[in-house]
Structure formats: C-alpha cells, structure tokens
Amino acid sequence: MSAETARKFEQLEEQARSLLLTFTAAGYEAVAPAIIQPADIFLDVVGEDLRGRTYVFTDPEGTELCLRPDLTVPTCRLHWDRYGRADASGKYCYNGPAFRFQPEGSDAAHPREFRQAGIEYFGSSNHVAADGEVLLHILEALKAAGLEDYSVTIGDLSIFAALLAALPMPDRWRQRLRTQFWRPEAFRSELQELALDSAAATEGIPGELLEAVGNARPENREAAVVDYLERENIELIGARSAAEIAESVANAVEDAAAEPLSEETRNLLATYLDVSAPARAAGARLKDLAQASGVNLSGPLEAYEKRLRQFASLGIELNKLHFSAEFGRTLEYYTGFVFEVLAPELDSASPVAGGGRYDKLMRVVGATVDVPAVGAMIHTERLLTAVQGSGP
Numbered sequence: 001m002s003a004e005t006a007r008k009f010e011q012l013e014e015q016a017r018s019l020l021l022t023f024t025a026a027g028y029e030a031v032a033p034a035i036i037q038p039a040d041i042f043l044d045v046v047g048e049d050l051r052g053r054t055y056v057f058t059d060p061e062g063t064e065l066c067l068r069p070d071l072t073v074p075t076c077r078l079h080w081d082r083y084g085r086a087d088a089s090g091k092y093c094y095n096g097p098a099f100r101f102q103p104e105g106s107d108a109a110h111p112r113e114f115r116q117a118g119i120e121y122f123g124s125s126n127h128v129a130a131d132g133e134v135l136l137h138i139l140e141a142l143k144a145a146g147l148e149d150y151s152v153t154i155g156d157l158s159i160f161a162a163l164l165a166a167l168p169m170p171d172r173w174r175q176r177l178r179t180q181f182w183r184p185e186a187f188r189s190e191l192q193e194l195a196l197d198s199a200a201a202t203e204g205i206p207g208e209l210l211e212a213v214g215n216a217r218p219e220n221r222e223a224a225v226v227d228y229l230e231r232e233n234i235e236l237i238g239a240r241s242a243a244e245i246a247e248s249v250a251n252a253v254e255d256a257a258a259e260p261l262s263e264e265t266r267n268l269l270a271t272y273l274d275v276s277a278p279a280r281a282a283g284a285r286l287k288d289l290a291q292a293s294g295v296n297l298s299g300p301l302e303a304y305e306k307r308l309r310q311f312a313s314l315g316i317e318l319n320k321l322h323f324s325a326e327f328g329r330t331l332e333y334y335t336g337f338v339f340e341v342l343a344p345e346l347d348s349a350s351p352v353a354g355g356g357r358y359d360k361l362m363r364v365v366g367a368t369v370d371v372p373a374v375g376a377m378i379h380t381e382r383l384l385t386a387v388q389g390s391g392p
Contacts, residue, residue: 008384012115015145015384016095019117022141023093026133028119031092033074039066041364042073045333053101067099070331072375073361075120080365089123095380110350111381117141118355118377122362128303130374131337131357132310138353138376139316142341146387147352151342152320154279155327155356157181158336159286159300163272166295167265169194172251177269184273184326191269194261205252213249221246268293275325279308282323307337329354333361337374343386352386353378 024030039056046054046069055067068074071094079090095117102110119137124130135152142150160181164174173194180187212224225246229235240248268289275285283305290297312318329338338356342348355376362371 011384012380015380015387016115016117018144019141019378019380020093020095022144023117023119023137026119026137026140028091028093028121028137031075031078031094032096033068033071033078033094035068035097036065037068037074037077039064041077042066042069045073045361045364046070046331050100050331053103055099055101069100070098071096071116071118071377072120072331072333072358073365075375076122076362076373077365079120079122080362080367084366086362086367086369086371087123091119091121093117093119115380116377117380118375120373120375122371122373124372124374127336127357127372127374128307128310130372131307132314132316134355134374134376135311135339136314136316138341138355138378141378142353142383145383147343147383149344150320150352151322152339153327153342153351154321154323154337154339155325155329156300156304156323156337157328157334157356159297159304160272160325160328161335162297162300163269163295166297167268169261169265173261181326182328182330182332187273187326188270191261191266195263195266196260205249209249210252213246221249225249268295273326275323277323279318279321279323282325283308286325329356333358335359339376343382345386345389346382350382351379352382 020030039054042054043051043056043066050069054069056064057066058064075092075094079088079092082088083090095115097113098116099113102112104110119134121130121134139150139152161178164177176190176194177187180190206228209225209228212228213221216224222243225242229242272286272289275282275289277285283301286297286304287301290301308318308321311321327338327340328334329340334356336357336359338354340351340354343352346352353376355374357372357374359370359372361373363369
C-alpha cells in the first residue's frame with residue numbers, strides 16, 4: 001500500500017467514525033449487512049441502470065449471487081430476518097463497501113468499489129416526520145464531516161403517481177410511462193409514441209401472429225405464439241420467452257384498437273415534468289398546474305407542503321432545497337420523497353449523498369403488505385473529495 005493510499009484510508013476511517021457517531025447519537029443501531037447477496041432480489045428492484053452494473057456470479061451450488069450494489073436492500077433483509085412482520089419498527093446505520101461496474105471507467109468520483117455510510121428507518125406511520133428526520137441526520141453528518149457548502153435536489157414520486165393515476169389512459173400505458181420515469185429522455189419518447197396513430201403499434205408484427213394472438217383467449221395466447229413459431233420454423237432465441245412475446249403482441253393489438261393519448265394529456269405530463277424551482281415556489285406551481293388542468297392532486301401536494309414545514313421546524317434551510325419534477329434518482333424502488341445532496345466541488349452526476357422513501361421495497365424480502373421505510377446514504381469517497389476541495 002502506497003503512502004498516499006494509506007493516508008486516504010486513514011482519512012476515510014476517521015470520516016466514517018464521525019458519520020457513524022452522528023447516526024448512533026440519533027438513535028440508529030450500527031449494523032453490518034452481508035456483502036454477498038441473492039442476485040434475484042437486487043435485479044428485480046434496482047432498475048435498468050443499476051441492473052447492468054451489478055457484479056453477478058454463480059456459486060458452486062448454482063445459486064446466483066451478487067456483490068451488493070448498495071446497502072439499502074441488505075438492510076431491509078436484515079430487518080425482515082430479525083422481525084419477520086410488517087409492524088416492526090427499526091432504525092439502522094452502517095458504513096461499508098458497495099460495488100458497481102462503471103461503464104465509462106472507474107475514477108475517484110465513480111470507483112467500482114466504494115463506501116456507503118447511511119441510515120434506514122422502518123415502520124414509522126408518520127411519513128412526513130420520518131422523511132424530515134432522515135434528511136436532517138444526513139445533513140448533520142455531512143456538516144460534522146466538514147461539508148459546509150451544498151445544495152439539495154428534491155423530488156416526489158407520489159405526486160407523479162397521483163397525476164398518472166388521474167389521467168385517462170389504459171393501465172398498461174400507465175405502467176409503460178411509470179417504468180420510463182427514471183429515464184427522462186425515454187419517458188418523453190414514450191409519451192410521444194403513445195400520442196401517435198394507434199395503428200403504428202402493430203408495425204413489424206406479422207399479420208398471422210397478430211390474428212392468432214388477438215383471437216385467442218388470454219390463457220391460450222402463449223400456445224398461439226408457440227404454434228405460430230413452429231409453423232414458420234422460427235427458433236425461439238434470446239431472452240424473451242413465448243409468454244413474454246404473447247403479452248407484447250396482445251398489448252400491441254389492444255394499443256392498435258385504442259385512441260391515441262390526447263394532446264391535452266401529453267402536454268399536461270410534459271408540463272409537469274418541466275417544473276423545476278426552489279422548493280417553496282415549486283409547491284405553488286404544482287398547485288396552479290393541478291387547478292388549471294382540473295386534476296385532483298390535493299393529497300400529495302398537501303403532504304409536500306407539510307413536509308416543507310417539517311423541514312423548516314427541524315432547522316433545515318429551505319433555500320438550499322430545489323424541486324425537480326422529473327427527479328427520481330437512479331434506483332427504481334423509490335415511491336415518494338427523494339433527495340440528493342450536491343457539492344460545488346463535484347458535478348451533478350456525482351452527488352455526495354442521496355435517499356428517499358421506498359414503502360414497497362420490503363415486499364421483495366418477504367412482506368405481504370407495504371412497510372413504511374425511508375433512508376439515505378453518503379458516498380464517503382466523494383464526501384472526502386468535496387471536503388478537501390479537490391474535485392475532478
């Protein structure tokens with residue numbers, strides 16, 4: 001180990017002690033979730049971006065495993081293994097390595113192996129209070145580590161979900177748009193596609209296959225695809241199964257028979273995603289947008305305003321918070337309030353901290369109902385870089 005590497009290791013260890021001291025003093029239990037995790041759990045919930053960057057391997061018994069790409073899911077597993085029930089509350093903190101492939105190459109801000117220090121809060125029915133507590137303790141920890149200058153980007157997926165649910169469109173279109181939310185360019189392309197002539201939905205699909213699947217009962221659609229492939233001597237090669245092909249063709253048939261997405265709906269969604277403003281001003285803009293469009297968003301907007309009041313009561317500086325409607329972080333398990341902390345020494349693609357609410361995530365580890373949960377992590381190498389003022 002070089003002297004420089006040894007010095008950085010010591011600095012990270014000292015920083016970790018400061019971060020964990022802040023968290024444990026606030027009542028969070030220090031835990032150390034396993035580094036090796038079941039791959040299927042992560043690959044199901046982390047989203048398209050992180051799915052392709054997770055280190056996956058198979059053990060000698062044939063079990064597919066992965067090196068944890070973050071510590072939230074492992075902490076969920078730890079909490080569920082400990083209590084096994086949805087009404088159990090728990091507060092945990094941690095500091096340890098996570099692993100992600102970096103397609104554009106590893107560097108100081110984006111290493112393949114990096115440390116995360118963070119907190120997770122399960123079981124609180126007071127969502128607003130829990131959201132405020134987590135953001136407060138993350139900011140306190142950053143300040144204790146020496147970070148003074150920062151800004152916070154916030155978003156709220158519950159507002160988007162309520163807007164999407166209120167607009168007239170088939171449920172499968174809602175799902176398509178919901179899936180693309182974390183990729184703004186892809187979302188806008190999907191929005192444009194749904195507004196085009198519906199007949200375009202079946203372009204490129206053989207007419208005989210369309211007829212076979214379209215006329216079959218839902219339970220017989222997979223068999224119709226298999227029969228078609230056999231008649232045409234087409235071998236099923238690739239990642240898509242006959243069932244997935246049948247579902248895709250059936251959706252295309254239904255899309256072709258549906259009215260295109262109205263211009264009014266498309267413009268409303270596009271206008272919503274364009275909302276980007278200081279936290280206080282954003283609330284007013286969203287309320288005006290809802291009133292002008294006749295869409296009832298009173299529930300999530302009242303929660304948004306209540307959350308800001310909670311932040312202010314905790315001493316969080318609202319002038320440092322900026323709302324972006326299209327912001328959802330890159331992890332697709334979030335369901336509500338989300339945030340990232342940015343330092344001027346690092347670019348916007350390298351936040352020093354981030355987190356949010358993920359009330360459905362506990363289902364993947366065994367829960368049969370939603371479990372209130374919110375958490376956040378600090379990227380400690382980036383924090384050290386920002387504090388030392390030596391950004392890329």
